[in-house]
Amino acid sequence: MRAVPAERVRRQILNVLQAWGMAEDLAATTAEAMVETDLMGIDSHGLSMLMMYESFRKNGQLDLTARPKVLLDAPATALVDGGANLGHPNADFAMRLAVQKAKSAGIGAVGVRNSHHFGAAGHYARIATAAGVIGFITSSARTVLMVPTRGTLPLLGANPIAFAAPALRNRPFVLDISSTTVAANKVKVYDLNGKPIPGGWVVDEAGRPITDSARAMEIIFQEPGGGVTPLGGAEVTGGHKGYGLGAMVQILSATLTGAAFGPIRNPQRVPGDPDDVGHFFMAIDPRAFRPEGGFEEDLDAMIDVLRATRPADPAKPVKVAGDPEAEERERRLAQGIPVPPALEKHVREICARSGARYELSED
Structure with missing residues (x-):
C-alpha cells in the first residue's frame, strides 16, 4: 500500500470530477470534502467513492451541472x-x-x-x-x-x-x-484490502453473521435479504x-x-x-x-x-469525540493517505474511461 500526499489525492478527485463535466467551483468543494474525509481516516467516504459516483453517472442518476x-x-x-x-x-x-x-x-x-x-x-x-x-x-x-x-x-x-x-x-x-x-462503504474498504470484517457487522437473510468481506458486499448491494x-x-x-x-x-x-x-x-x-x-x-x-x-x-x-479521566490502560489515554480524526489528520498530512493497490487500480481505470489525468503517482 502506498501513501499518497493529500494534495495529489485532491488533484486526482478534482481531475475526475471535472472530466465528468462538473463545474470547477462545485468540483473543488466536492474534492475538498472527499480529501478531508480521507485525511481523517474515514477511507470509506473519500477517494474510494469515485467508483460509486461513476456508476451513478453511468446510470443517469446524476446531474453534475x-x-x-x-x-x-x-x-x-x-x-x-x-x-x-x-x-x-x-x-x-x-x-x-x-x-x-x-x-x-x-x-x-x-x-x-x-x-x-x-x-x-x-x-x-x-x-x-x-x-x-x-x-x-x-x-x-x-x-x-x-x-x-x-x-x-x-x-x-x-x-x-x-x-x-x-x-x-x-x-x-x-x-x-x-x-x-458500520457504514456499508467501510465494508467496501475491507473488501478492497482483502480483509475479513468483524462478526456482527453484516448478517445474511437467515440472520447469520458474515465475516467474508466480499460476501458481505454481495449481501449489501446485490441481494434482497440480509444487510448491515x-x-x-x-x-x-x-x-x-x-x-x-x-x-x-x-x-x-x-x-x-x-x-x-x-x-x-x-x-x-x-x-x-x-x-x-x-x-x-x-x-x-x-x-x-x-x-x-x-x-x-x-x-x-x-x-x-x-x-x-484515569485510563484503564496508561498507554491509551481517554479521548473525546473528534480527537481520533484530528490526530489521524495530522499523521496523514505528514505521511500521506494510504491507497491500497485495488483502489489504485480502480482509479486508474476511471481515469482511462473519463480522460482524466492520473495523479496518484508520478509514473
Whole structure:
C-alpha cells in the first residue's frame, strides 16, 4: 500500500470530477470534502467513492451541472433542491446557509431534497464550528441496507448523524456516527484490502453473521435479504435503539424535506431516476443563550475533565469525540493517505474511461 500526499489525492478527485463535466467551483468543494474525509481516516467516504459516483453517472442518476436552489426561505429556515447533483456541494451550501441564519436569528435549520451521497457528515459539522456555532446534521441514504431488529429484510439506510460544538482552547467536539453498526462503504474498504470484517457487522437473510468481506458486499448491494445490523447490534437489547435512531434520521432528513423513503420509492423507480436523498442541517449560535464565550469556556472545562479521566490502560489515554480524526489528520498530512493497490487500480481505470489525468503517482 502506498501513501499518497493529500494534495495529489485532491488533484486526482478534482481531475475526475471535472472530466465528468462538473463545474470547477462545485468540483473543488466536492474534492475538498472527499480529501478531508480521507485525511481523517474515514477511507470509506473519500477517494474510494469515485467508483460509486461513476456508476451513478453511468446510470443517469446524476446531474453534475446542477447547483443548489433555494425553494423556500424564511428568517430561520430554508428548503433547498439539490438538483440531483452529488451531495457535497449541496451540503456545503446548506450548512453555510444554516450558519448564516443562526448568526442572524440565533438558530438556523435548512433541509435539502433531491440530493445524493454527501460523504462524511462530520465534515459539514466542522464548517459550523469554524464559524463559532454548534452544528447538527442528519442524512437519509440511497442504499437500503439496515436490517431491523428481529428482521431479515433491510428497510433503512446507514442514516448518519453528526454533532459538533466549538471550544476555545480545545479542538471542537465532533461526533460523527452511523445509525448502523458500520457504514456499508467501510465494508467496501475491507473488501478492497482483502480483509475479513468483524462478526456482527453484516448478517445474511437467515440472520447469520458474515465475516467474508466480499460476501458481505454481495449481501449489501446485490441481494434482497440480509444487510448491515443497527447500531447496538442485531439483538433487541441494543439494536432496536439503533433502528429507532435510523428512523428518526429518516424523518428529519427525508420525511420533513420531501425526499424519498427507499422501501416505498425503490419499487417505482425507473432507470435514470435520481436517488432523491434528503439532508437536514441545523446551526445554533451559543450567543442566543449565553454571553459571548460562556458556552465555549464551559465546554473547554468539560473536555478537560473528560480527557483527564484515569485510563484503564496508561498507554491509551481517554479521548473525546473528534480527537481520533484530528490526530489521524495530522499523521496523514505528514505521511500521506494510504491507497491500497485495488483502489489504485480502480482509479486508474476511471481515469482511462473519463480522460482524466492520473495523479496518484508520478509514473
